[in-house]
Amino acid sequence: MHIYLTSGTGDFLEQLKNKYPNEGMILIHGEGNSVLIHETEGKSVFATPRKFEVLDSVNDLEERGFFVFNNIPVTDEGRPVFEHRFLNRAGAIEDEPGFVAFRLLRPLNSETYIVMTQWNGPHSFEAWKSSKAFASAHAERKEPTGVNQQNIFSAASYVTTYSAAPKEENED
16 A cells, blocks of 8 residues: 655645545645645556555545544664664554554655544544644654664654544544
């Protein structure tokens, strides 16, 4: 399974989505830009997408709610360590109120992985960030890996958030 992302204005991406009604694309809106998500076993219909392989997933993505992209630049050397950590995660997020879906995305044309979570709304995500499960999932690991932990990341991670509906419609 792959996910292809393309960015642009909401109007342009809405037209693109409508051009391919059978592709099940999801249009999300962030601060200053919109993103069209195309999850498929096939090829992308986008001209120049950001391309990802889905390494892990929980539930189906839905065209509603609040999306959080944790963008994590990982060095080539760090990829196996990073993927091992996520593929062996506790999975506590799935039991959180308001959780909808999860994707771990391996970049095919960049170094930045995306940990994508979908929530009923921003309040559900904020509640998760304040939970004991979040603290446990993000605790510093002391496992010997043979790789200097500082060297697995090539830059600081950053979070981008999006709504699948206009802001006033997207409340918990």
